[in-house]
Amino acid sequence: MIYRYNRRIFLFIAITLCLSATLKAQTDSKDTIVVSDEPAIDIAYGKQPEWMVTGATTSAKGSELQNTFTTSFPFKLSGRVPGLTAQQLATEPGFESSTLYSRGVSTFGVGENDMLVLVDGFESNFADLTSEEVESVTLLKDASATAMYGSRGANGVLLITTKRGKEGKLKVEFSTQQGVQMASRLPQYLDSYDYARLYNEALVNDGKPELYTNEDLQLYQNGTDPYFHPNVNWYDEVLSNASPISNYNLNFTGGSKAVQYFVLLNQIKSNNLYIRSGDKSEFSENGKYQRINFRMNVDIQLTKRFSTELSVGGTVVDQANPAGHNSYNVFNSMAIIPPNEFAVYNPNGTFGRNSLYSNPLGDILNQGFYTSNGRTLNSTIGFTEQLDFITKGLSFTSKISFNSYFLSQSNKTRSYQSFEISKDDQGEIVYTKFGINESLNASEGASDQNRSYVIQSFLNYDRNFGDNNVSAVLMYNADNFTISGNSQPIKHENVSGRATFANKQKYIGEVSFSYMGSGNFPSGSRFGFFPAVSAGWVVSNEDFLKDNKSVNYLKFRASYGMVGNELIGGPAFMFDQTYPNTSPYFFGTSNTQSGAIIQGRLANPNVTWEKEKSFNIGLEAQLFQKLDFSLDVFNSDRYDILVQPNTVDSDFMGYTKPYLNEGKTNNKGFEAMLRYSNDRSNEFKFFVEATAWYFKNKVVFNSEALQLYDYLYRTGQPINQPFGLEAIGFFEDQNDIDASPKQNWVAIQPGDVKYKDLNEDGKIDELDIHPIGKSGLPNFTGGLRIGAEYKGFDFDVFFQGVASRSVYFGGLNFEAFQNNGKAGTIALNRWTSETAETATYPRLSSENNDNNYRYSSLWLRDGSFIKLRSIELGYTLPAKISNLAKLEKTRIFINGNNLFSLDHMDGYRDPEVGSYYPAMKSFSAGIRVQFK
DSSP, rough: HHHHHHHHHHHHHHHHHHHHHHHHSOOOOOOOOOOOOEEEETTEEEEGGGGGOSSEEEEEEHHHHHHHSSEEEEEEGTSSSEEEEEEEEOOOTOOOEEEEEEEOOOOOTTTTOEEEEETBBBBBOOOOOOOOGEEEEEEEOOOHHHHGGGGGTOOOEEEEEEOOSSSSSEEEEEEEEEEEEEOOOOOOOOOOOHHHHHHHHHHHHHTTOOOOOOHHHHHHOOOTTTTOOOOOOOOHHHHHHEEEEEEEEEEEEOOOSSEEEEEEEEEEEOOOBBOHHHHTTTOOOOEEEEEEEEEEEEEEOOOOEEEEEEEEEEEEEEEETTTTTHHHHHHHHHHOOTTTOOBOOTTTBBBBOOSOOOHHHHHHSSSSEEEEEEEEEEEEEEEEOOOTSSSSEEEEEEEEEEEEEEEEEEEEEOOOOOEEEOOOOTTTTEEEEOOOOOOEEEEEEEEEEEEEEEEEEEEEEEEEEEEEEEEEEEEEEEEEEEEEEOOOEEEEEEEEEEEEEEETTTTTEEEEEEEEEEETOEEEEEEOEEEEEEEEEEGGGGGTTOSSSSSEEEEEEEEEEEEEOOOSSTTTTTOOOOOOEEEEEEEEETTTTEEEEESSSSSOOOOOOEEEEEHHHHEEEEEETTEEEEEEEEEEEEEEEOOTTTTOHHHGGSSOOEEEEEEEEEEEEEEEEEEEEEOTSSSSEEEEEEEEEEEEEEEEOOOOOSSSGGGGGGGGGGTTTTEOOEEEOOOOSSHHHHHHOOOOSSSOOOOOOEEETTTTTOSSGGGGEEEEEEOSSEEEEEEEEEEEEEEEEEEEEEEEEEEEEEEEESSTTTTTTTGOOOOOOGGBBBBBSSSSTTBBOOOOSSSSOTTTTSGGGGGHHHHEEEEEEEEEEEEEOOOOHHHHTEEEEEEEEEEEEEEOOEESTTTOOOOOOSSSSOOOEEEEEEEEEEEE
């Protein structure tokens, strides 16, 4: 297969070069390619004038994203692009992760919602991009916009376009931004005094004697015995209040008619929140992340008809982390160790600990460190030949892209001495040793890598016939993605096309399609056809609205089509029957054993991709030269989602059920944008832009097993709808317990959570579970951006708000004393006989309580929030001052990110990032200069 693929590349290059050489000899003719002065926006494999676009797309400029100061490019997109939801999952520098959703979710079960993200038309590691190299980000949302991506387009397509050179003199820009970042919120836990007195209360509730005496409580309160009555806030000991983050950028752009270029070199550095452990110990490293981005985009007009483009970009990432690959274990220790368990340091200066827990500070200083170096290279070369000798407006383009990623890792570990202290009968301190001091042991050579090859060829046609505009593209794509290890390569091959016809810039019609194949499906069923149609009407160009002073622009558009999602989940190669297990059979009266194999999950020889039929109508308008408005309304029906046939196959059949393409969903909603800007000729310039988008989905069919009660069905519910028990308060007394339905998980006491008996059968069990709250993905997202300029000053502020989502309070911060852990400040609101009327937290228990911490409505909170995502104030120096320093332009600025959040979390956690490494906020200042 590798030979066949490389042969394609060779033939592709040879044909292109031969064709180019032949066409150079043709007689020149007048260039008839359509050139429009109106702004062009990115669409699938090309660009179109804005008035000509009939699909649903929204864009953001790369310059707008620079206001968000973070190492992760997806984090910059939160709330910026209508229809795009960027959900933050992890925030530790170098280990950031997020999931991007276009118009919410439309699949469930084992299916995946990951959208297709392309950088300059090819897949690459977009998370490590820097906004300084990005020209624009465009979200393709409906079937018309994504049909050319075939079985990869149903979850939406995000196009990231990097900057390219422009004709003009050389421009050299340099910028630097220096700042600090800190945790927006850290978990709030009880100090030793409150922990001890509440733990005594928990013991009494469990019928056990108190552990801490009044003297103990007094010593915890006054802090006079720090070794045997410590009060340790591990977050204060292990984390710094703030960590530095910096960014340096240098780029060159310019060119002539023959050659245009854009060259960038960028470095970003970010320390994590740990104290500088590497400065304090030879066995540790400071937690840090450093990334260098480089890019060179060059466009060359070799002859009047033949041009080439070269793009090379990549990153070099160096990272270090004390005490392991990432911070999970350390943050988990800080979250579970009670504050009075042991002191950070013993009286003799050694690290404290006990038999249950190690010392988090000692761990990051002495257990070793992890380092890694990652290298990414993305390269593309392309050729374009004008084919006017065949017919005017015809051209041929071919591109080859090679992308690679390699990560080398080193993990150095050691054990170290730490001690538990106690007192003997004479009151002397006794040290019990744990561990020994070792040299560092290195685990070198661990690596991860992947690479991809892509071939793309385009036949383009773009021409005017009087009042008619005709634009068309026919393209061929073949790609191969290979992952290190035993993973199977991922391959696609497709022919796609689009044809657009416009008359008098009023009436637009477009058809697009893809005939696409994927190696994930059985032979003979790997290709599918994905068509779409769309139309537009520019009403403002009609005679009855032309030159109207109130309605400057008005366009209606509509689309309908089908796209697919190949990320169906489930086991690989499920179309082949496997026999993965062994088990003996026994024969005869002596039970003679004979080896045998067992059939695995039943195969699905007809497995295919998910399909989605999507309808979209849109409106775009500009009124009074100041007010811009757009609205899109959509409805999508997805089917062929993988489900197990629980409706018709019972569990007692004795085989593992196959996955079949039977699931169905519906998703509908809207996106809107409203922008007001004053006359740009005014000295004071400003704009206000508001965006909002909403989706509502539901499971139409998922082949679930028959249920005794309608409320148990997932069918008809929103995708990922949480199911749990409905908490209706706390038991008041024993009479209340005796008169209520039985809850049999543990022995019930007054103050325990009381649940609703939905089926009224006198007991609480899995038959009382029903829909509660909402999923963690917001159904509604809004953004508000305000900007102004006056006499060199500029101001930009961006707010994001979300609604219709739930957050679940669970885990170490909310489950007091469970699994030998500590207690968060939320436990101060616990139920007692004195607080029964006002309590919002169940009675305390020193034992694991399987009743009070079940998944229920008690622990759900409204997950809506409003965040100040970014705010920036800048000043551009007058030209005469910049000229003194031989500079063309100088701008200084201050910036803040995620400075506050209005939410319903009561300070216990961030509404987006709940545990482990916290959500971050930052303050920074910078300068950007352009040299003459």
